[in-house]
Structure formats: structure tokens, C-alpha cells
Amino acid sequence: MPHLTQAGDPPEPPQLDGLVLRRATSGDREAVWPLVRQIPGDQPDRGSFDRSFGPLVSLLDTYLVVAESPDEGLVGYLLANFHRTLAAGGSVVWVSEVAVLPSARRQGLGRELVRAAERWARSVDAVSVSLATPGAGDFYRALGYVEDATYFSRSLA
DSSP states (O other): OOOOOTTOOOSSOOEETTEEEEEOOGGGHHHHHHHHTTSSSSOOOHHHHHHHHHHHHHOTTEEEEEEEETTTEEEEEEEEEEEOOSSSSSOEEEEEEEEEOGGGTTSSHHHHHHHHHHHHHHHTTOSEEEEOOSSOHHHHHHTTOOOOOOOOOOOOO
């Protein structure tokens, strides 16, 4: 059985030209909001964001990691969740969101955020990492991800 603790952080958080990856804290709320607005699709609702942020920071089955630059502050984040499955051969980690500010793109930061999620997935004994993307397929294929399902959603609004 996996151990879901905040100590499940990746060992030795990577640094990329002064950027540091670390778990988000409740104090990061305002700095993460502009990053959330970088996610393609519908514009996020600020009230929903505010209600969700605190719990996501503290849930043991959730990994919310931010990328922090000494000059620019937070420039990226990744949100992933751990869940048990019956058919996948074990538990899986689902990456829900990855965002990097335009000024910090194409520097390897997205790759490092995904690798941090993979390290976290191993630390909670997950058998795989999965995600859906509306337009970054080439990026994920370059990281070794393969297309293996069709993603469907239905709005409940």
C-alpha cells in the first residue's frame, strides 16, 4: 500500500537556471492564479479557484508543485492526483494541469514539472502517469508518453 504523505516529495528538487521546483503552499494562491489562466479552454472562475486552492495544497493524494524563479516569482505549476484503480494493475497518477508562463517556455521547465510528477508517482507506488492534453501532444510524445485512450468529458453546468 502506498504511503501518501507530504514527505512524498521528489528527492532533491531540480533547479533549472535558478528555477526551483517545490510543493505549493497556501501562500502561493495569488501567484498561481495567473498561471491557471494559461490553461487552454474555458476561462477559470476565480471563486472556484479560491475555494479549491487551499484543499489542493493539503490533500495527501494531490501533488501541486510550483516552479519559482528568483527574478520572476512563480512561472509554472503542475497539479496531479493519485488514485486507486481495479483494471490498471495498480494505482495511477493523473496529471490534471500543467502551465508555464510564456516568458518561461521552451527552457525545459515543462519537462521538469512532468518529471517531478513522475518522481512523486513512484514515491506513492503508482504504476503509471496519465494525462489528457488539448494541444501539446508533441511535447508529451517527446517525453515518452503514448496515446492510449480517447478522452471524453461532459459539462454538468
